[in-house]
Amino acid sequence: MTHASDPGIAFDEELGAWIVDGHEEFLAVSRSTAFNIPKLTLPPELLVNVGKVDIDPVQEQSDYVLLYSVGADHRRRRRFLAGHFTRQAVDGRRESIRKTVRELLTEGQRAGRIDLTADITRPLLTRIMSDVVGIPPALRGEFDEWAHAVTNAGQLGVQGSPAEALHRAAESVNAITQLVRDLLGSPVDLPRGSILSYAAGRSSDAASLSVEELAANVRSIYSSGIETTEYLVASTAYMIFSSPSALRDLRAYPSRIEAVVRETLRFACPAVEIPVRRANRDVRIFNSLIREGDWVRLVALKAERDSRRFSCPDEFDHRRTDQSMPLTYGLGPHRCLGQHLATAIAEEVGRTLADPEYGAHMDTPFPGFRRRAALPVIWGPEWIHLALA
Numbered sequence: 001m002t003h004a005s006d007p008g009i010a011f012d013e014e015l016g017a018w019i020v021d022g023h024e025e026f027l028a029v030s031r032s033t034a035f036n037i038p039k040l041t042l043p044p045e046l047l048v049n050v051g052k053v054d055i056d057p058v059q060e061q062s063d064y065v066l067l068y069s070v071g072a073d074h075r076r077r078r079r080f081l082a083g084h085f086t087r088q089a090v091d092g093r094r095e096s097i098r099k100t101v102r103e104l105l106t107e108g109q110r111a112g113r114i115d116l117t118a119d120i121t122r123p124l125l126t127r128i129m130s131d132v133v134g135i136p137p138a139l140r141g142e143f144d145e146w147a148h149a150v151t152n153a154g155q156l157g158v159q160g161s162p163a164e165a166l167h168r169a170a171e172s173v174n175a176i177t178q179l180v181r182d183l184l185g186s187p188v189d190l191p192r193g194s195i196l197s198y199a200a201g202r203s204s205d206a207a208s209l210s211v212e213e214l215a216a217n218v219r220s221i222y223s224s225g226i227e228t229t230e231y232l233v234a235s236t237a238y239m240i241f242s243s244p245s246a247l248r249d250l251r252a253y254p255s256r257i258e259a260v261v262r263e264t265l266r267f268a269c270p271a272v273e274i275p276v277r278r279a280n281r282d283v284r285i286f287n288s289l290i291r292e293g294d295w296v297r298l299v300a301l302k303a304e305r306d307s308r309r310f311s312c313p314d315e316f317d318h319r320r321t322d323q324s325m326p327l328t329y330g331l332g333p334h335r336c337l338g339q340h341l342a343t344a345i346a347e348e349v350g351r352t353l354a355d356p357e358y359g360a361h362m363d364t365p366f367p368g369f370r371r372r373a374a375l376p377v378i379w380g381p382e383w384i385h386l387a388l389a
């Protein structure tokens, strides 16, 4: 058995994995080429109950998504999709994000109170993500249900009937592939500037993606964009309204929202852990020898609170001078494709909520933080209820 002498990395016998929770160690593992992100298969005890369900479509589709792609396939797919997520491309969407937030908040003002996630963030993210991937407005409801059904397959160990959840996921995967095929066949309906309209214009190009690749990535980008960003937005609002100095600063200088979101990413780190890694060869990280085949869990939340890296790490301080790049989006070849978009959405929502025009403040009862049932590596406030003037 290998043992560690570094403070930020240790083998946990019970979990059977290396736990990396130091900042330096997190960076070292993320940057090393000795680790892959393996596709996690369902535990055998769950498969006993789902034996009669044809889950091939779900498994096949996950081979195409960026996160589980490797080498040249990963680079080709990522190159094709990346142009939609650069800082510049994201800045081009800010005005429409702001406009939508204001429209939704004006509706909320009539009731005097909003549930941030249900009334603002969900409708906003559904619109933005549909526009980004290319789902025409009339088909958004149906597409959203299918995408959810696939994500909910991750809930298997938590609740409900695994067979039923998998059956719905498999049907939804087929429905999404057919929808993408149909949309590429009649591109006039596609939202301009979306991934699908870009793909339709390049269908004869050798570097273009196949229908199956597009369907898998459109679905996974849509869901990744919604499920995680929802928590970043809620955490940002929580930090703004529970930190008097942040709210005061934002009201005086709205551009400080960048520092507030950056500190929220560190302090409330929406992805507690980033996807599990497996060593593809023996490798030494500082003093720890990690053997080929060992599992490695990267705990971003703890690494972001490493007292060797940050002064007063357990304090939220948007004026801190020892900030560094966020770990919650991961690093290296699989770093989050949508990080600029997620950050921009949190900034635009946070800036607008702090606008004195809305007189917003957090309503009781105050929320605790919880992990998401279907995706327990994600966490954030259970709810954000805001009273509006």
Ligand code: HEM
Binding pocket: 037, 066, 067, 068, 078, 220, 221, 222, 224, 225, 226, 228, 229, 232, 270, 271, 273, 274, 275, 328, 329, 330, 331, 332, 333, 334, 335, 336, 337, 338, 339, 341, 342
């Ligand atoms: C706060 C919000 C978000 C968080 C915390 C988050 C977190 C992550 C993490 C931890 C990874 C894996 C990185 C790694 O293992 O090295 C990842 C990958 C990814 N994320 Fe995000 N994400 C967020 C928002 C988004 C959004 C808005 C989109 C799409 C618009 C998106 C799309 C993706 C994609 C496609 C990948 C796979 C990239 C690849 O494998 O090349 N994410 N994200």
